[in-house]
Amino acid sequence: MAVSFEGQSVVITGAGGGLGRAYALEIARLGGKVVVNDLGGATSGVAGGESTSFADKVVDEIRAAGGTAVANYDSVTTTEGGQAIVQTALDHFGRIDAVIANAGTMRYGDFESLTLEDLTSLLAVHVGGSWTVTQAAWPHMKRQGYGRVVFTTSSGGLLGNPSLSAYGAAKGGVMGLMHNLAEAGAPHGIICNGITPNAASRMTMEMSAGELGENPWSAKLPQYFDPRYTAGLVAYLSSKACTTHHGIYSMLCGRVGRAFIGYCDGYIQDAPIDADTIAAHWDRINDDTAGYSIVKNVTDEFRVVVAELRGLKV
Numbered sequence: 548m549a550v551s552f553e554g555q556s557v558v559i560t561g562a563g564g565g566l567g568r569a570y571a572l573e574i575a576r577l578g579g580k581v582v583v584n585d586l587g588g589a590t591s592g593v594a595g596g597e598s599t600s601f602a603d604k605v606v607d608e609i610r611a612a613g614g615t616a617v618a619n620y621d622s623v624t625t626t627e628g629g630q631a632i633v634q635t636a637l638d639h640f641g642r643i644d645a646v647i648a649n650a651g652t653m654r655y656g657d658f659e660s661l662t663l664e665d666l667t668s669l670l671a672v673h674v675g676g677s678w679t680v681t682q683a684a685w686p687h688m689k690r691q692g693y694g695r696v697v698f699t700t701s702s703g704g705l706l707g708n709p710s711l712s713a714y715g716a717a718k719g720g721v722m723g724l725m726h727n728l729a730e731a732g733a734p735h736g737i738i739c740n741g742i743t744p745n746a747a748s749r750m751t752m753e754m755s756a757g758e759l760g761e762n763p764w765s766a767k768l769p770q771y772f773d774p775r776y777t778a779g780l781v782a783y784l785s786s787k788a789c790t791t792h793h794g795i796y797s798m799l800c801g802r803v804g805r806a807f808i809g810y811c812d813g814y815i816q817d818a819p820i821d822a823d824t825i826a827a828h829w830d831r832i833n834d835d836t837a838g839y840s841i842v843k844n845v846t847d848e849f850r851v852v853v854a855e856l857r858g859l860k861v
Contacts, residue, residue: 550783551577552577552579552645552785556579556636556644557582557647558647558680560647562583562647563585563601563604564585565774567585567605567647567650568605569746570647575614575615575616579645582616582632582636582639584620584680585602587600587601587602602619602620605618615640617640619635623675623676623680626683629678630683634683643684644688644693645695645696645697646681646696647699648697648699652669653669657709658709658712665713666713669714669717673718673721677725688735688736692735693787696732696737696740697742700741700743701714702745703718704716704717704720704722704743705719705722721741722741740789740793742781743795743796743799744774745799746777776798784796807841809840810848811837812837812839812840815852
């Protein structure tokens with residue numbers, strides 16, 4: 548199925564540069580009408596220096612190429628801001644078909660040097676910003692029986708990094724939000740997925756080498772960190788062509804692949820398992836070569852344990 552956004556309206560937050568800009572250009576190229584949202588300002592999220600120029604430049608690029616776009620400068624961190632962003636799509640294009648929750652800020656450092664304010668600031672943008680815009684679009688998507696939402700999580704949230712405790716906590720929250728909304732949206736035709744992009748952007752370029760720890764592999768293939776490498780994945784997930792939900796997809800060095808959570812078959816018995824028994828079976832509990840399950844949701848884990856491992860029928 549060819550990917551097309553003809554007749555559709557897409558909101559992209561944080562679209563004034565880097566990944567968001569690449570998404571906006573690609574979706575406009577595929578016929579979509581795009582709301583380019585960007586507050587401007589510092590990548591740390593510290594107030595000051597906000598500018599409409601980031602969004603305006605991307606809108607100008609899209610229009611110069613024959614596409615359709617409008618700028619929006621509201622903050623994703625408030626309910627009112629989220630509503631205003633979606634209302635921009637409704638006012639200009641009459642509908643909202645997809646939300647790409649891309650807006651983000653970055654604060655990093657040793658755990659003991661970060662503050663609670665660092666954490667709450669990142670949570671407000673990453674989790675709060677994903678929440679506000681999606682929630683504003685949600686009733687419109689439910690009424691039309693169709694919608695696509697792409698959330699931006701991170702390997703920092705899925706896997707961890709010693710300098711990203713606050714950022715990773717926020718991105719982990721985004722992952723949790725995606726999993727739950729994927730379940731809530733599917734009966735209404737709203738498909739939710741997440742991505743873990745790896746790309747050069749204003750946010751990442753401001754970090755000096757080594758600030759995220761030693762990684763001998765990170766500089767081996769720099770050409771693949773162009774945001775355009777992630778744009779095709781996001782365009783697909785935002786389109787009618789995508790009918791699968793609940794997925795997290797990693798783009799790294801030109802490789803795209805699905806990430807998943809698996810549960811080892813582990814050890815099972817019919818009496819309370821004390822600490823000594825846990826210790827005695829620790830290798831088996833951790834042995835993913837003896838069998839594991841990729842479950843779809845909370846209920847599906849019960850099915851695996853009750854029906855498959857215990858052999859009981861419901």
